[in-house]
Amino acid sequence: MSETAGTAPAAPAAQDSVALVEVALRRDAEDELGKLREKFTLDEVVYLDGNSLGALPAHVPARMADVLTREWGELRIRSWDESGWWTAPERIGDRLAPLVGAAPGQVVVGDSTSVNVFKAVVGAVRLAGDDRDELLVDATTFPTDGYIAESAARMTGRRVVVVDPADMADAAGPRTSAALVNHVDFRTGRLQDLPGITAALHAAGALAVWDLCHSAGALPVGLDAHGVDLAVGCTYKYLNGGPGSPAYLYVAERHQAAFDSPLPGWNSHADPFGMTPGYRPADGARRGRVGTPDILSMLALEAALDVWEGVSVDAVRAKSLALTDFFLECVRAYVPAGRVESLTPAPHAERGSQVALRCAEAPAVMAECIRRGVVGDLRRPDVLRFGFTPLYVGFADVERAARVLAEVLADIPAEVPAG
Ligand SMILES: Cc1ncc(COP(=O)(O)O)c(C=O)c1O
Known part of the structure; x- marks a missing residue:
């Protein structure tokens, strides 16, 4: 070298x-x-x-064989209740939460990381309020985050400011609504200073949104301990959930009541089976859901998380x-x-x-x-x-x-x- x-x-x-x-x-x-x-x-x-x-x-193939043959093949629609399919996004979110340092009730599993980046960024910008018109984006970000942040900024009337993570703390100011930062750089493997950047954003009155794709399952994240506002991550890397396994969204408990999802699907309605025309958001992590969960991938992930027992x-x-x-x-x-x-x-x-x-x-x-x-x-x-x-x-x-x-x-x- x-x-x-x-x-x-x-x-x-x-x-x-x-x-x-x-x-x-x-x-x-x-x-x-x-x-x-x-x-x-x-x-x-x-x-x-x-x-x-x-x-x-x-052990995942045997579990999936059971999901396919018994839960789907025999129980069919009864499995939404009897096999716990309906509550899987929050249940698996709570299972995953300790791996990213989150207390229960703040993580929901579902959709791709890209979709969750959209929910998190728009949610953060809305939480920050209309007098803050800038969105900071990690210059070294995985591309999807940058593309989505740019679109989210256009839709919400904000301006993207591309910032090297090392300069993020200095770049945050009174106009900053939020910053979207990758915890570990997908290209170089550089670990960013999550506690320091989060604290600097808070000092400027802004929110911190972290992408944990390359850190969750490999190192302690400490979402609650460091006061992170929102976070997203995938489950197919260090969490071994399988190809295209669902991602997750963390919304800190203190923000949940005001979190205004840009994708308010029927799954996050307070009364999803009421089938009413007006949207009324559910409380808690479920507010981060959109539509019908991808049950097969989700249950493969749930089984995969068994390997973490006692680790x-x-x-x-x-x-x-x-x-x-x-x-x-x-x-x-x-x-x-x-x-x-x-x-x-x-x-x-x-x-x-x-x-x-x-x-x-x-x-x-x-x-x-x-x-x-x-x-x-x-x-x-x-x-x-x-x-x-x-x-x-x-x-x-x-x-x-x-x-x-x-x-x-x-x-x-x-x-x-x-x-
Ligand atoms: C840091 C990071 N963010 C986002 C993504 C994209 O995730 P998805 O394809 O699940 O939307 C990846 C994929 O590898 C990634 O490494």
């Missing part, structure tokens, strides 16, 4: 490899969370893409940092100098649960890593992303991933800069 350009060996040295394999074996043997891996359906592949799609918890998020965070530290150490030892540059901050306080490496030959390198059984992903044009899910990734996986990366780089020549 660039920090070690002068010291890194030209190719993996055998003695480094032996030493690091030994370290990996020892750390796996000491790892309290290591036994959780058997709760997942995994094979010999080193799966470092759980920050995109989490692995399948092994502490602090222990997950400690292992996540140990894994990313060890990966960076192995990359430093194995990868020839100058071939990759880490975009992921070195300080723990600024790091999520992924490592992003800039590499000129990234597309070819990632394709070959995947072919050789190390699955990360690519963010074009030149970023190799490796996500570390502490529930099922071990230290031997990490060592192997770095070793395979070095071997691939040895086989794919560095591009000669033009000119």
Whole structure:
């Protein structure tokens, strides 16, 4: 890597490899969370893409077979009551709440993250009042948040101000209604200062809306402790809910009575089965619902959350940092100098649960890593992303991933800069 350009060996040295394999074996043997891996359906592949799609918890297919054959196949419409389908969005929201540091009654599951960004941003702008005409948006945001914030601002007569998260606290002022910030940067893995930015927004009289897609399930979030106003997140990454599993919306209890959803569907009506023409919002987290919940995906998520029983998020965070530290150490030892540059901050306080490496030959390198059984992903044009899910990734996986990366780089020549 660039920090070690002068010291890194030209190719993996055998003695480094032996030493690091030994370290990996020892750390796996000491790892309290290591036994959780058997709760997942995994094979010999080193799966470092759980920050995109989490692995399948092994018991979920049997639960889904029951949902399909008995709850849907036999009970049919009775399941809305008898199988608890109707209340699933709030029930699963409460199940997920401790993972993001929320007390019960504030999280509702449903819709995509994109749709929840819309609800949260418009809701926040309306809560802030009409004399605040600016909406701050994280300059490094995942694109969907930026697109939706821009549309939400147009619809509500606000102006989007794009701000680097590091400057968010200074940018907040009397005109700021709210800021939409990603807790962890999807590209670099940088962890933003949620407590500090939230406090600065509050000091300016503005609301904080956080996107937790890349932090929930990987590190403590502390929504209640830090006074976050609204938050959204997906469940298919570190929460292993499955492809397209429903997202969630957090509205802090103190805002719920005034939360004015821009998508007031019949599911969030105070009396949904009254079928009346006028809208009257439900109380509590249910106000964040829109229409009929996607029950199959939702119940797969509910089952997937079983793997968290008895697991502490602090222990997950400690292992996540140990894994990313060890990966960076192995990359430093194995990868020839100058071939990759880490975009992921070195300080723990600024790091999520992924490592992003800039590499000129990234597309070819990632394709070959995947072919050789190390699955990360690519963010074009030149970023190799490796996500570390502490529930099922071990230290031997990490060592192997770095070793395979070095071997691939040895086989794919560095591009000669033009000119
Ligand atoms: C930070 C972040 N926000 C939003 C999204 C989009 O979520 P969805 O496709 O569920 O709307 C993603 C997807 O990966 C993401 O990483």
